[in-house]
Amino acid sequence: MTETMPILYFAPSTCARVTLTALEEIGQPFETKLVAFMAGEHRSPDYLAINPAGKVPALQTEAGVLTQNGAILLYLARTHPEANLLPLSGDPHGDSLIVSALFRMSGDLHPLVTRFVIPGLMLSDPAASPHVRSKAEELLKLQLAPLAAQLDKQDWLMGDRWSILDAYLAWIWFRITGAGFDPAAFPSIAGHYARAGERPSAKAALQREARAQEELAARGLAFVPPDIKK
Ligand SMILES: N[C@@H](CCC(=O)N[C@@H](CS)C(=O)NCC(=O)O)C(=O)O
Incomplete structure (x- = not known):
């Protein structure tokens, strides 16, 4: 079988x-x-053929397209064990705890991020936005508190070793603090964010994003997510 290069949308x-x-x-x-x-490409027929949900990320693998961060990360961790993306061991309970942590990011935290950053997205009445945002902030604090407590005791979410869950939390932190969430509320997560950003893979990802931003700007489509300040 010839190996096909993965394509990340x-x-x-x-x-x-x-x-x-x-x-x-x-x-x-x-x-x-x-x-x-900004050009509506996520709703285009071509992209919907790749991900019918019209969302990123989607990863074209040699076995077919995968969507949903959690599923993609699990796939990458399993197909590239040498990269140590997740501490999978094959133990059903231990591995399910890791899947649980992935779901926590994508299923519990990410929807709150959206409600905090873009509270008007699902509302017909813009006057309700501040209420949605303030409820999302309250719930984010509730959800982040146990992660902050973990990071009071250890450098990384899974212990003394970085995993891709740390990149997930860093993205969540980037989004909410960029939209006005007070970083002083959770100093251990703020410290974790700084550590996670030092990782060469994190820097390389930002460089690729910067090139994508340049491409968008050249097309007159600079992507500034709503309410994101940086
Ligand atoms: N549960 C999905 C969420 C994906 C998602 O919501 N992606 C956002 C960007 S952060 C998106 O593509 N939004 C476009 C839209 O929903 O129209 C995952 O974890 O992959």
């Missing part, structure tokens, strides 16, 4: 950054395809 500053970081961490060649939200 992504947009800068989005949660696709987590998968992008995983691919950089693996260190093998891959291609990226920018999905220009």
